Amino acid sequence: EVQLVESGGGLVQPGGSLRLSCAASGFTFSDHFMDWVRQAPGKGLEWVGRIRSRPNIYGTDYAASVKGRFIISRDDSKNSLYLQMNRLRTEDTAVYYCARNGLHCKDSYCYLDDWGQGTLVTVSS
Amino acid sequence: DIQMTQSPSSLSASVGDRVTITCRASQKISNYVNWYQQKPGKVPKLLLYAASSLQSGVPSRFSGSGSETDFTLTITSLQPEDCGTYYCQQTYTTPYTFGQGTELEIK
Numbered sequence: 001e002v003q004l005v006e007s008g009g010g011l012v013q014p015g016g017s018l019r020l021s022c023a024a025s026g027f028t029f030s031d032h033f034m035d036w037v038r039q040a041p042g043k044g045l046e047w048v049g050r051i052r053s054r055p056n057i058y059g060t061d062y063a064a065s066v067k068g069r070f071i072i073s074r075d076d077s078k079n080s081l082y083l084q085m086n087r088l089r090t091e092d093t094a095v096y097y098c099a100r101n102g103l104h105c106k107d108s109y110c111y112l113d114d115w116g117q118g119t120l121v122t123v124s125s
Numbered sequence: 126d127i128q129m130t131q132s133p134s135s136l137s138a139s140v141g142d143r144v145t146i147t148c149r150a151s152q153k154i155s156n157y158v159n160w161y162q163q164k165p166g167k168v169p170k171l172l173l174y175a176a177s178s179l180q181s182g183v184p185s186r187f188s189g190s191g192s193e194t195d196f197t198l199t200i201t202s203l204q205p206e207d208c209g210t211y212y213c214q215q216t217y218t219t220p221y222t223f224g225q226g227t228e229l230e231i232k
Contacts, residue, residue: 035221037169044226045161045169045212050219061219064126097168110216111159111174118168 002026002114009119022081022098030076033101038094088123131224139232144200148213153193157217164209
């Protein structure tokens with residue numbers, strides 16, 4: 001069974017930093033591109049970014065709203081995905097989900113076929 | 126960035142009804158559209174990918190169509206468990222973007 005478990009959320013002041021983790025199990029983590037998606041309270045889904053797999057040189061892409069402040073990384077030896085969030089703003093307050101892309105994402109269609117339960121990040125003074 | 130505009134933003138329908146949700150892309154995106162369902166307090170769930178391919182385990186009353194800029198999600202014979210918010214997403218090019226969501230209420 002695929003499992004994605006996020007951790008690391010909490011309360012942080014504006015301008016601060018936080019590192020989220022996502023522990024993956026039940027599948028070959030290293031084969032999949034992985035994404036972060038967030039959802040502000042009462043709002044819709046917002047794509048944050050993605051990291052490709054090793055054959056794709058762990059390339060990353062980001063939403064404009066987080067580019068230059070957030071960094072996505074992964075450790076395939078630990079089956080883990082990370083989101084380093086710097087210079088946090090109040091508008092970054094959201095539940096952050098890690099999500100797995102289907103295997104076809106490497107050369108065809110990308111879609112998020114499994115999601116974690118999410119971790120809440122609150123940016124407030 | 127590609128904008129995805131869903132309509133309606135909310136709707137109310139009865140059990141057994143046929144429901145259609147529309148998603149319009151701000152530029153041509155072939156069929157690189159996914160649809161997700163999010164029930165209240167739950168995690169989003171993939172329903173369809175590549176505009177019309179049904180994800181494994183999803184009931185056949187869900188279907189999708191469209192290409193380039195106009196896409197639809199159709200639910201035939203609406204069931205009580207279909208309440209929730211539905212999102213389209215384009216994966217034609219990064220940054221990937223979601224529609225604003227359509228909240229579906231069962232009368």
